[in-house]
Amino acid sequence: MKVSDCRLVDIPKIPDNRGNLSFVEQNKQIPFEICRTYWIYDVPGGEERGGHAYHTNDEFIIALSGSFDVVVNDGEEERVFTLNRSYYGVYLPHGLWRSIRNFSTNSLALEFGSVPYDESDYVFEYGHYLKLKADGKI
DSSP, X not given: OOXXXXXXXXXXXXXXXXXXXXXXXXXXXXXXXXXXXXXXXOOOTTOOEEEEXXXXXXXXXXXXXXXXXXXXXXSSOEEEEEEOOTTEEEEEOSSSEEEEEOOOXXXXXXXXXXXXXXXXXXXXXXXXXXXXXXXXXX
């Protein structure tokens, strides 16, 4: 996979005087069947989350509150997606190095995954990731 395979996805926004409503559906806004949902919150200032790649897991990330940067790297190119609205998200296919940085106060990242949690799906060392990419194994 390449950084160019990542993309921002608009999420439906239904405006209402009582407050807006947005939603996502698997295989529509989220381009895969959802097998896992989790959220990241209370991140101390200056901390970074992620810092890994997946062999098989695709992700879709939404900033439900606050803002943060999703940094994606394919070993040759890096791209930063700033998420700061709850009516769009970013799709990240497997095989890319990813991290989340620059969390604002009270930010909330909602993440959807295409496979159940499996620690063996992760690549935790960037050098190992680069070797797997060069060998065509990720």
